[in-house]
Amino acid sequence: MGVPLDQLLIQTINGIVTGMILALVSSGLTLIFGIMDVVNFAHGELLMLGAYVGVLTLAATGNFWLALLSAGLLIGLLGAAIYLVTLRPLIDRGPLTTILATFGISLVLQNVALWQFGPVSRKVAEPIGGHFTLFYLDYPWYRIVVALLSAAIIGGFWLFLKFGTWGIWIRATTQDRVMAQAMGIPVPWVLTGVFAIGSAMAAASGVLFGPLSGVDPTMGLGWILRAFIVVVVGGMGSLGGSIAAAILVSLLEAYASLWVSPSQAIIVSFVVLIVTLLFRPTGLFVAAPK
Numbered sequence: 001m002g003v004p005l006d007q008l009l010i011q012t013i014n015g016i017v018t019g020m021i022l023a024l025v026s027s028g029l030t031l032i033f034g035i036m037d038v039v040n041f042a043h044g045e046l047l048m049l050g051a052y053v054g055v056l057t058l059a060a061t062g063n064f065w066l067a068l069l070s071a072g073l074l075i076g077l078l079g080a081a082i083y084l085v086t087l088r089p090l091i092d093r094g095p096l097t098t099i100l101a102t103f104g105i106s107l108v109l110q111n112v113a114l115w116q117f118g119p120v121s122r123k124v125a126e127p128i129g130g131h132f133t134l135f136y137l138d139y140p141w142y143r144i145v146v147a148l149l150s151a152a153i154i155g156g157f158w159l160f161l162k163f164g165t166w167g168i169w170i171r172a173t174t175q176d177r178v179m180a181q182a183m184g185i186p187v188p189w190v191l192t193g194v195f196a197i198g199s200a201m202a203a204a205s206g207v208l209f210g211p212l213s214g215v216d217p218t219m220g221l222g223w224i225l226r227a228f229i230v231v232v233v234g235g236m237g238s239l240g241g242s243i244a245a246a247i248l249v250s251l252l253e254a255y256a257s258l259w260v261s262p263s264q265a266i267i268v269s270f271v272v273l274i275v276t277l278l279f280r281p282t283g284l285f286v287a288a289p290k
Contacts, residue, residue, distance in 0.1 A: 020154075023243040025202055025227045027201055029043050029198065029224075030237060031194055031239070032198040034238070039099050039102065041099065042102045043202050043224050043227065045220045047223055047224075049075055050203025051203075051219065053074050065127070072201075076199050076200035079196045080192050080196040082105060087102070126211040129141070142211065146209070149208060150205075158239070230246045233245040233273060235283025244284075249268075
């Protein structure tokens, strides 16, 4: 059965919009893993807390963009505190220890949010209203703005890594942590900054996606699962691979939802993950070792 061109185009736009948000979430996760070798299971809860900070700031000020900025700053500071208090003492004890630690942190953060905000989803008004007509279908402008803002944040992060002093320190730490420290780079503070930046990117994702789906204590679970799939498919530690994989996976899910329900379309992500692990375990967008 053929698919009308207008539905195909709408699903393409939906896939790109969702893919850019997923790329923003995955970029923070990739950054933390690529530099620190920490699989951060609490990343989804940091996204959720960022969304709640956005909700509270929006209720107090009425300014969505201030909510986006404050969520990034506050959750970035929270991420730095989490790293210093719980992960830094465990960083050299092996991956299993940090996995269990971040899993425990995720449970604590989720239950704190449930205690403070309750289980009911909170609706957030879109800061940019209006629709545009596409093949006689109405499509909200805010979704386009979300994709552009996500791309701008990722682009700014890439420029920071490429040209900023801290970005150079981060890249040096990624290549050789011991040599970077011998050259005078404050590696412990670089690691703290990396966790803070990754947390801030997760918080920004939560604020941007809040008006599209609502905000509740469990909203991070679905995102963190898909983000892990993207990180594996794109290549562990590869920023560009994560971005490409996020868009690819989101487009495949969007096209699949033309024939099945959105909840069933998520199966496509797991199929891509399994195929990648079977035939390209290093990731689809990372050069395989010779």
